[in-house]
Each structure stands twice: as structure tokens, then as C-alpha cells.
Amino acid sequence: MAQLRIALAQVNPTVGDLDGNADLIVEWTRRAADAGAHLVAFPEMMLTGYPVEDLALRSSFVEASQRALERVARRLADTGLGDLPVVTGYLDRRTVGLVRSGQPAGSPLDAAAWLHGGEVLVRSAKHHLPNYGVFDEYRIFVRGDRLPVVRVHGVDVATVICEDLWQDGGPVSVTGTSGAGLLLAVNASPYERNKDDVRLDLCAERAREAGCALAYVNMVGGQDELVFDGDSVIVGADGTLLARAPQFTEHLLVADLALPAADPAVRPGRTPVDALDGTTITIDRLALSPDPLPAYAVEPQTVAEPLDDLAEVYAALVLGTRDYVRKNGFRSVILGLSGGIDSALVATIASDALGPGGVHAVLLPSRYSSEGSVTDAEDLVKRQGLNSRVVPIAGMVEAFEEQLDLHGLADENLQARIRANVWMALSNEHGHLVLTGGNKSELATGYSTLYGDSAGGFGPIKDLTKTMVWALARWRDAQARAQGPCPPFLYPFEDEPIPEAIIVKEPSAELRPGQRDSDSLPDYAVLDPLLTDYVERDMGRDALVGAGHDPALVDRVIRLVDLAEYKRRQYPPGPKITPKNFGRDRRLPITSRWREPSAH
């Protein structure tokens, strides 16, 4: 066996910020060197950020990424870090091979490189391109066909990229053939509820398949609708968990591994191998340091405990919100505070993300606002120490009504739109980003006003059912009551940040006298599980009824969800915590006439 101390840099790059991301590489390589690491790895597409979407099709951007890679390699050497091998993701392009019609312009590659001694040693690219869920990589990448195997202190280290782990055949299969002692996977794997367990199982399975230990470094941070949770892990060749980084925070996971020494008879060079997925992959062998290190004393490993389900979701929302605000160049947010549970939770997430000083609440009472709504909102402002102002909307509503004779929904929507005008005006005047309070239950069923409550820059809770909104509000209050240190992603409020009165009140949009959500929507306790089956699981009418949902309710909810598609297209982004965060599907034709049949 040979010893190797590896460092996984679980860091937070920003899409397009090549200089800032290069700075992160230098800074965290320095930390790895200080920790005595023999190899440091950064996430997939570290240098460009991920996902770059259609930027990959811009030639000038690809070239900027290539230049930035060469520059960071030299800079590492110039600052005395040239001896430490660095593996990092970046954007490259394929320069050989057939250009076929219909393929992405410029043949971009989701690439990874080994940097050493001021040079780019070896380059490879993602072989399996994901094209489902949030991924559309056939659109922007062509696939790679190389497996680098680099000998570091007598250990052969193979590198693969993210989706290469998730699909059968390809680089993992070839790693098994190569006799590598360590499989290093660089990733930008977005958070989804319960995905941490799936990923750990996957790493264990692929380690056994490759016949060697597997080190998995993931990105962390929010990027538009995606939140990367980190949760980098190292497993042994038998799948045993050896080290694990904490979630939702930058971290250098350093681990001492005992790995099989490489066969000295296997020499550098290129060997094509059947990848067992209908393609051929070329193993690209290099030797950096052929001999194992003298034995040294190992350090204790970090094995972070994963967060429980609610903590994990809440942490994702806080990080997603903070990074959206920050990466868009804002320092503060504004939101309408109604006295209801949705805006209360959004305000609390914002306080946790930015500190209460960065949160501006606007109370917008109308003639239909209950006494309790106003006092509850004021109570929340006081508990959290938010900036706030009251802007009554009655005069504005009257000015419209003088010119227009409106009834029913048109009148209700008008009030919601006037409120949105106020927060958008204050946003434009003072430079705060507008946070939107819609939850998934109401957005999926269309129970919201376009250009009204749905208006804004970011919707922190748009992927939460109403049931989950309540659960998280209770969870957040419980954290404030709990003994012991406050989790690092929460603001240390003295008191419960959300008044109990807000959590227990019956939900209402307060757009007409005595209005209740239950006038328009089924009870959330039956609606939310049905929405989950229809939206997340794509179950048709028969399957929904077969799963035990009430047939009349199924027909009603399908109708509501299908007709709300148009509105959903115009909502702001928000953090994803489920595979389908919003409408029934990622995209549907607005003018589709397809409805699940309601009778047989």
C-alpha cells in the first residue's frame, strides 16, 4: 500500500467570474498545501462556474476559459504551489474529430485538467452528458473520450466528471480495467431533497465497480435556481465511508488514504479500451511521482453528520437566497409582509441569509386586511429587528376604481398588483432585490396574481408545498428555542423569529372580506400529496386515482394545474429542492389542449 493525503476543495465559484474563480483555486490550493496535501481537487467547471448554459456556445467565452486555465497553472507555480498537483474543472473545446450538423457550435467540452509545475499536464472531458431534469447538456457539450490516470507518489489516480458516475459503462468501467488505486470524481451536483443518501450509495457502488477508493468533490453554493450542497465524500474500495464534508458550506476535506501502489511495470502512454457503452475510451497515463512516500503519521478524518431533512431544506433555501442576492450584486432585499405564513417564512430565510439589517419589509394594509394581520406582521418585524415601513394602499385602489369598474377576480388582482407596484418602486428607488412569497401549492394551482404577489426577483419558497412552509416555520422557531449552539446557517435570534399567531392562523389572501384559501383550494393536507404525485411523479389521472386520491379532487386539481401553466412561465427563479420545482413539468406548450381525461 501507498499513503496519500488528498484534499477536496468544496468551494463556491460564480458562473462567468473567471478571475474570481481562479483566485479561489489559488487560495484553496494554498490551504491544501498548508495542510500537507499531496493532491487537491476542485469541482466540475470550477473555473467557469456551473451551469454555463448557452455561454458554452460563445467562442470568446470558451477561449477565455482556456486562457484562464493556463494562467492559473502559471500563477500556482509563481506563488510556490507548482509542486502540488491540482485537478480542476473548466470549459474547453474539441479540436479534432468530425463536426456533424446539429452538434453544438464549437464542440464545447465539460473538461477537467491536471495542473502541475506551472503547466497543464493532461486534459479530459465528461463522457456521459446528462440531458434530463435541470440538465440539457446535449445542447451545449460534446462528449469526452479520455480517462487520465496520473501516478502521484506511486498511486495511479483516475479522474472522471460528475455524470460519468451516474450512468453505466464509460469512464468508471474503464477505471476498473486501468488498475487505478483511486478514482477522483469532480462534480457540480445540485441539491435535491434526499439526494445525499442516493449519492453516497452511488459512490459506494462505483467504488466497488472500479475496484478502488473513490473521492467525490462537489461544488457548494447557489446559482440561480440550483443550489449545490457540497457533501463531498471519500469511500474505500469496498464502499465504506471514510470522510465526509459538511453540507452547504465551503470546506477543505483533507484525508489520509492508504491505497494500492501502482504496478511499476505499467508505463506512461495511451491505450484505447472498450468502454462497454458502445464507445471506446483512451486511457491516458502519466507519471508525476512514481514512488510511494515514506510512511507518515495520519491525521484524524472528518466525517460530518448529514443534516436532517428539514434542516437540509432550510439550509438550501438560505444559501440559495444569499448567493442569488450576492451574485447579482445586491446587498439587501425588500418584500411585502402580509402577516401570513408565506411572507413570514421568506422574511426569516432572508434574515438568516443576509442578517436582519439587509431585510426591508413593507406592510401594505388594505381595507380587507384584518387587525391581526397588521399586528402579527409588526410583531415579526420587532422580533427579527427588520427595517420596515407601512404603505396603506386604499388611496391607490380608489384611484383605479375611479376610472375602472371592476368586479370579482379583476378587483382582487388589482390590489395584488398595486402592492407589487409599491415594492418594485421601492426596489428601483433604493436598490433592494425584491423577494417573492409564493409557495409551490399556490403557484402550481394558479392561486396567485400575475404581476402581483408573483412579481419580484427571487422566490425563496417557490418549491415548497404549503405543508412544508408550515413545517419549516415550526422547525425554525424550534431552533431558536433549542439549547446549544445555533447551526451556522441560522441567524442567532434571541427569541422565536416567527410569531405563533402567524403559524396557526387560517390562510387567506385577504383580497375580499372574509376570504379564505379554502374557498378556492382543497385542504392543503389532501392537496399537497396529490400535487406531489402529479407534479413530481408525472402520474396520470388513472394512476392518481389508483394511488388512493379522491377522483373528484384529482379531476379538479389536474384542471387547476394544467391551466396555470401560462402563469408559471412568468415567475422569477427560486431554489430547487425537488426534481420539478414548480409547475407540473419543466416545460409544456401553453396552448396545449391536452387534459388528463376526467371520466372513462
Added chain:
Amino acid sequence: MAQLRIALAQVNPTVGDLDGNADLIVEWTRRAADAGAHLVAFPEMMLTGYPVEDLALRSSFVEASQRALERVARRLADTGLGDLPVVTGYLDRRTVGLVRSGQPAGSPLDAAAWLHGGEVLVRSAKHHLPNYGVFDEYRIFVRGDRLPVVRVHGVDVATVICEDLWQDGGPVSVTGTSGAGLLLAVNASPYERNKDDVRLDLCAERAREAGCALAYVNMVGGQDELVFDGDSVIVGADGTLLARAPQFTEHLLVADLALPAADPAVRPGRTPVDALDGTTITIDRLALSPDPLPAYAVEPQTVAEPLDDLAEVYAALVLGTRDYVRKNGFRSVILGLSGGIDSALVATIASDALGPGGVHAVLLPSRYSSEGSVTDAEDLVKRQGLNSRVVPIAGMVEAFEEQLDLHGLADENLQARIRANVWMALSNEHGHLVLTGGNKSELATGYSTLYGDSAGGFGPIKDLTKTMVWALARWRDAQARAQGPCPPFLYPFEDEPIPEAIIVKEPSAELRPGQRDSDSLPDYAVLDPLLTDYVERDMGRDALVGAGHDPALVDRVIRLVDLAEYKRRQYPPGPKITPKNFGRDRRLPITSRWREPSAH
């Protein structure tokens, strides 16, 4: 040689309307039978409409399509049309073969079938899946590997689907091997400016490659952002144009062809063939009617003259607008009429699409509206005979200003949002769809107000540069002046529908005293070509400067366009007339920090 009268049914299905689309198949098959056709072909995905997007991933929808296909086959036979072979597109799924991780759920197929004698004779599916521009078919389909070759009156007819023509190798290559006498391509090929010429050249090239005549039937009609232009064509084996349907209208293109008779020694059965694209395709031969027909007298062919460039674009906008309104279940539209050129052109397109009786104009003068704006808008209302009302906004603006102290842009945006509130309120009250007046130049540069002028259900001119807006306004007025019959896609106004004063005035948003577009934007004569190069052609800064654009202007416009990305995400759909209809790219991360470098 053998004679064959083929009919191409260039029709307008609706996504998801399986019953309505089946009715179209029966109705147009009847017309083809009445015309004495021996074979009738419908577009790609005729039965489901196109594009179905993520509906393909819903199992119940795929099954509904399969059942609808069987049903329409029986119905054709039951109504006496069973003897006429029908080729139509529909949605199917693959039931054999490996299910791989990462592949679309349920393995959906973009399929085509031959119907005859009440039965589905043979099924195949699109082999080449487009995944660029407006297409994301790797996300929702798996590829087909069959080439049906059906003997009809002694002629072997091979069928392929849309993208199969656009990429090298695959079904067209195998058609050449098969000895087919006619290649029938079923298509749903969206309109893009100048694409008709490209398509005709492509058909000629593929006919020569396959060594036989080629009949190309295309869909017609609007579906959300796509407009299908029809323009179905038939070319001979040497690429000569034989018949051509008119654009932007339903049409049965009937043509008598003299085709090589099939070799009687070639028998029904299945033969796998190398498709020269790394795959194998199985030729699936059937014989419906082995012997050529006795000679008959041919009818004259239709060879429609294509529209010129401006007429074609205008026709696309009219059809796209009409079908969006109609397919969404609306009968009327509402729009703000400012007295400027953009809303004037939108009103005119709407009149052409729906008749002036379906168009409701709202004039919303403010303290900054010029005298001319109001009288010009009134002139347009009178010329076109629109429904109209005047809603002054001064009182509403004052009601907001009593509560909020706003300056500069915040104050300008407020007015735009109040106007949007008015038309949205009238839309909600009276059930009109809101049309939005933003053009591509202002939307791409962010010169518009989110939830203000950009608010609405459909943006007919969102893909037109300002230069094109002026050109189309002049073109439309010229049509009203022209001698001879009015083109069928135009409303027969007595007088020029757009007042000259609106066309010649200097553009202004009229949100502050004396405001002009030129205060904020470069002259449109230099801006628009630069936007086209940056947005459509994805040219980077150096390439733009190299192409002769002023470097300072390039830097300024890149900055404007890159920063407007967030707004663009929240705009309503509108008809596409260029490959990239709106922002610089289809999708970019909002929080991207990438900017084209502005210095070297």
C-alpha cells in the same frame, strides 16, 4: 415508370387536441380521396400537435396518442376511406431495447405510421433528433431505427421524419440503398426568416442523394412561440421543383408524379442496413398494391410563388398571433395604444389576425404624453375601426406619489406599471388576451419596464428589431395602397391602417418631459445590425469590432444586453422569426458574471 397521385395535407393541428387533430385527418383524407389521390400524407406529430415538449414524458399522454392512432385508422375505414393509404405523425414509445439511466422516461418516439384498411400497417420513428435552437429532443425522445418502404401501385415509397433530412447518414442514406421510387418526408419545421430557400435546397440535395423524388409535407400554424409556415414541396430525383404549396395557410397539395416502378423481385420483409452514421437501420418492406396503375391523364400542378421577405415575416406574425389567441380559447385582445410605432404595428397585426372587431385599444395618457400621441392613436383607432377607451393615469400616479417619494427611473417605471395594471384589470374583467408591444431592440437592451410595458400574454413583435418594425409598418401601409386583391392574410382596410405621423415621429417612451429613445440607446440604424451580430450570430467582442462595429458602441451594447438577461426571462411568448428571438441566447445563468472583455 409508374404514375402516382399524391396529396400532401398541409394542416394546422393543436398540441394535445387528439380528437380535433383526428378530425382533421379524416376531413383532409376525404378531400384527398375526392381529388383522386392514391396516397395522402400529414405532418410530423400530426395527431398530438408539435412540439409536445415534456408531455412526451407522461405515460398517460403517450398511451392516449397510441389509442387515438388506432381509432383514427378504424374511423377512416368506417367512413369509406380505408382504401386510401394515409401516412401521419403521432407519438409512440419504444417497447423493446435497453432502458438506460438518463434516457427519457418511457422511451417516447416521434413516430409516423401508415394507415390502411382500418389498421395501422407499419410504424417508424425519427432517427435524427434535433437538440439545438428551439429543439430539445434528446430530452424527450429516443431515436428510431426503421425505414418503412411501402409499395403503392407499384411504387416503393419510403418515409422519414423532419430532422432525418437535415443530418447526414441515417434514413436518407438507407433510402438510397433501398431503391425506393419516392421519399416522403413528414415535417413540423418551424418558420425562420429565409428558411424556405434553405429547405428547398435541402430537399433537392436529399432527393439527389436518395436517388428518387422527394415529397415534403410541413405543418402550418402557430403554437406558442413557433410558427409553422407550410411551404410543402415536391422535387424530382434531380432536385427540380415540381409542386409547391402556399405559405402560412392550410392547403392540400395534390401532384401527379411519374416514378420508377419497383422491382417485382424485391419482396416484403426486413433488412438491416448500415446507416453510415454509426448505426444500423432496418428496412421494413410492405406491399400494399404491387402493380402500377393503368395510365391516366395528369392534372396541372400547383407551384405557389413564395412570399417576399417582408410579406413572409408579416404573415408569420399574423398567423402566430391568431393561433395563440384562438388556441388559448380567447376571441379578443386588448392592448395599450400609445401613439408610438410599436403599439400601432401590434394593433394592426391584431386587426389582420382577428378582424378589428376583436381588438380593444386602451389609450392611457399621462402628464408626459404629447398632444400628438393622443391624436395619432385616435387616428389609428378610427382608420382601423377598433374598439377603444381612454383611461387617464394621472390620478393613479398621484395616489402612489402621495405615499412614495420616487425619482428618475423608479418614477418612470411606476407609470409603465400603472398602465399595465389597467390593461391587466380590463383583461381580467372582460376576458381579452393582453398583447404586449415590446420589440427586440428594446427588450434585448433592457429598455422596457418589468411588469410594465412588458406585461401581457403575447408579444407579437418581440422578435423584430426596431428597424424591422418601421419596415413592416411601411410595408403594411403600402399593401393598403396597392392595386389588386389584398393578400389573404391581411384585413381589407380601405385606407392605410397606420397614420404616417406615427411612422415618422421620433421614438419616445414619454415617461418624462422631452424623453427620447436616443437619450438611452444608440441610433437604431447602428444598434440593430450590432444586436443581430451579437444576439443571432453569437459573435464575441473582438469579432464584432473586426466586423466593423464601433468599439465603444460594442462595449456599451454588450453591457446593456448582458445585464438585461433577468428581465428577458419574465417576458411573455411571441412568434419567432429568427433563430434567437429575444435575448442574446436562449438561456443564460442570470447571476453570470461573464462579460465580454472590453479592453485588451
